[in-house]
Amino acid sequence: MGNRVLALFLIAALSLAAHARDRILRSVKTGYDRLILRYDRPMLPSEVRTLLLRNAKTLRYVFDFRHTRLAGPDLLRSVRYHAPVRSIRLAQYRPHTVRLVVETAEPYAVAHYAIPKNGYVVALPKGSSSVRSLFAGIKTLPVGRKKAHPAHVVYHAGRTVRAKPKARLICTPYAHLKKRYTVVIDPGHGGHDSGALDPSHRYQEKRAVLAIARKVARHLKRMGFRVLMTRSSDRFIKLHRRTRYANFKHADIFVSIHANAVGNLRRASTARGVETYYLSPARSARARRVAAKENSIAFRKYYRESMNVYLQTLTRSKIVYSNMLALDVQSHILKELRKHYKGVVDGGVRPAPFWVLVGAEMPAILVETGYITHPSEKRRLYDPRYQDLLARGIAEGIARFLANRERELE
Ligand SMILES: [Zn+2]
Incomplete structure (x- = not known):
């Protein structure tokens, strides 16, 4: 019994430590044909895994942000977009991975990169979001x-x-x-x-x-x-x-x-x-x-x-x-x-x-x-x-x- 408590304690401590290392995705906003993500610590391009899933009608651009957790459930509430973007989704895909999916009708030149103040930009197709x-x-x-x-x-x-x-x-x-x-x-x-x-x-x-x-x-x-x-x-x-x-x-x-x-x-x-x-x-x-x-x-x-x-x-x-x-x-x-x-x-x-x-x-x-x-x-x-x-x-x-x-x- 004592061993089991200790083991549980260890697992809890380890998972806490793992969580403590995760960065937090705090906000997502739309800019000029871009998504601007803000973290509590810098996000590096090397920590982002990208994936393209396609079928006959749609393309899904997947961005997996590793060692990352969502600050809340509704980070996309202020995000606005229109065609050629069909949908944008964000989820805690795995305990330490946040997944962003941009679904479009046509292929586009994807770019993602860090900006100052713990920011990270994911480019959207041209014309899909204009703030003004x-x-x-x-x-x-x-x-x-x-x-x-x-x-x-x-x-x-x-x-x-x-x-x-x-x-x-x-x-x-x-x-x-x-x-x-x-x-x-x-x-x-x-x-x-x-x-x-x-x-x-x-x-x-x-x-x-x-x-x-x-x-x-x-x-x-x-x-x-x-x-x-x-x-x-x-x-x-x-x-x-x-x-x-x-x-x-x-x-x-x-x-x-x-x-x-x-x-x-x-x-x-x-x-x-x-x-x-x-x-x-x-x-x-x-x-x-x-x-x-x-x-x-x-x-x-x-x-x-x-x-x-x-x-x-x-x-x-x-x-x-x-x-x-x-x-x-x-x-x-x-x-x-x-x-x-x-x-x-x-x-x-x-x-x-x-x-x-x-x-x-x-x-x-x-x-x-x-x-x-x-x-x-x-x-x-x-x-x-x-x-x-x-x-x-x-x-x-x-x-x-x-x-x-x-x-x-x-
Ligand atoms: Zn000057």
Whole structure:
């Protein structure tokens, strides 16, 4: 009898110990064509076993998360999806294994990878879940050619049209936007991270971009937007927290504001101009260089791999919306600045792999407002009037983008 009690005690203790090692799956949410799982500890791709079960009519993509337990019975309650996904199921398949099953009608490119803060992403088929209802109505949009898009190319649902230059300017007046949209403005860097510096260190990126961001917020509020800022003072915020904040606040638009720099002093007198970037796998050496500069803080190898996988899963529609937003913002910045300033250089709209844009569930762009290493442009970046015109251009570009999207859905 004593032995049996001891044996039972041992079994109980062992199973408790085994349970203590399991991680807990706490929540499941839908992002832009992705499921986002959150654990109490990091989940590693090596702990996930995948399986594809198919019959004549359906495909079942199975993900077994080992050493994992469910926090509760109803983790899928906020998960929304539509075709081509038929169903999503989650269960404690074995005592230490959680099974996720995504059932679809057609095959799709599955990807799964870790993200910061104990997160784990499982990609869903394109178009199966879009968080922003405004953007859910439009299904496929062309990404276009691999080259940077000229500003006079207009996008409509399903096709790219080369328009007469004025055609873009006809749209719903901003005052008539149907919804009160939320815009998150993200002034780059802050605190111990001063961002780009001129050789004298008198001009700092973090200060110029905060001043510009405040003015963007003021213009947007005047136009009726709900505006939130990732920082409104000189403090440091980690890159991944910035988009996470935007997701958490259900923002419709995310705009990160930066200033550029060149390391080579000889190039400092020639490198200038405004550039707007959207997230995409890097293409040009120049875009990669700018991204590397902005990415350098807290950019660990572990996340770099996740970033590469993430970039491969970016949906076409997501890239296109950010691209369109970038085009609208860039053209309005130039329009405003050129009203009062000469020699404003159009650096163009470019795709680049910026870490700060990764994970944003809404159209997201990064504006490089000018070069802090250029002798006259750095002064302009500190000039309140120049800042104000820049800010007005960004705000007008955002409004134009949203008005055009509303018009497409009519
Ligand atoms: Zn920056």
